[in-house]
Amino acid sequence: MPHVDARTIPWTNDGVDESVSLVLYRSMVRIRITEEGIAKLLEQKEIRCPTHLYTGQEAIAAGVCAALDHKDYIFGGHRSHGHYLAKGGDLRALMAELYGKSTGCAGGRGGSMHLVAPEVGLLGTVPLVAATIPIAVGAAMASKLRADQRGALGHPQHPRYRQVRQKSGQWRWEAQLGS
Ligand SMILES: Cc1ncc(C[n+]2csc(CCOP(=O)(O)OP(=O)(O)O)c2C)c(N)n1
Numbered sequence: 103m104p105h106v107d108a109r110t111i112p113w114t115n116d117g118v119d120e121s122v123s124l125v126l127y128r129s130m131v132r133i134r135i136t137e138e139g140i141a142k143l144l145e146q147k148e149i150r151c152p153t154h155l156y157t158g159q160e161a162i163a164a165g166v167c168a169a170l171d172h173k174d175y176i177f178g179g180h181r182s183h184g185h186y187l188a189k190g191g192d193l194r195a196l197m198a199e200l201y202g203k204s205t206g207c208a209g210g211r212g213g214s215m216h217l218v219a220p221e222v223g224l225l226g227t228v229p230l231v232a233a234t235i236p237i238a239v240g241a242a243m244a245s246k247l248r249a250d251q252r253g254a255l256g257h258p259q260h261p262r263y264r265q266v267r268q269k270s271g272q273w274r275w276e277a278q279l280g281s
């Protein structure tokens with residue numbers, strides 16, 4: 103799946119360039135088809151780990167990940183198959199993780215809610231609600247200190263979000279806190 107760098111997208115009042123729309127659409131369809139396949143496997147009890155599907159939210163992950171630079175960091179919550187795929191995570195490693203295989207993205211130890219793909223900037227998904235907000239701020243802070251210009255995107259779900267947002271603003275770290 104080619105990565106779209108949003109800074110090169112010719113945005114106009116009429117929408118986006120057709121080739122960009124196609125890439126975004128493919129990203130959304132890829133997530134939907136994957137989720138539908140996983141839903142069947144769950145029904146058949148082939149996959150047994152606790153799983154939260156991303157069906158219906160594909161546009162968010164596809165659009166947000168397209169707006170990020172390839173090296174930027176993202177984090178996810180308990181429902182993050184879409185973020186993993188849209189950021190460029192390997193599909194086979196995702197499926198292997200759901201099956202609990204050692205070839206899974208987290209070595210088969212994490213399952214659906216503990217995905218990781220550092221090679222594409224997904225540093226982890228954490229099912230504790232809002233836990234990734236302070237972690238994303240930390241990753242942004244580390245990037246700032248290294249001066250390697252990576253952004254970090256966390257997942258607000260909680261009042262703690264406001265508290266960390268204040269800290270983030272106060273320290274001027276480049277963390278984006280979006281859904
Ligand atoms: C700190 C913490 N408290 C409670 C839970 C239990 N819990 C799991 S999912 C969830 C709701 C999350 O809602 P939302 O962020 O809107 O995501 P959705 O599942 O609706 O996509 C809760 C409260 C948790 N995982 N972590």
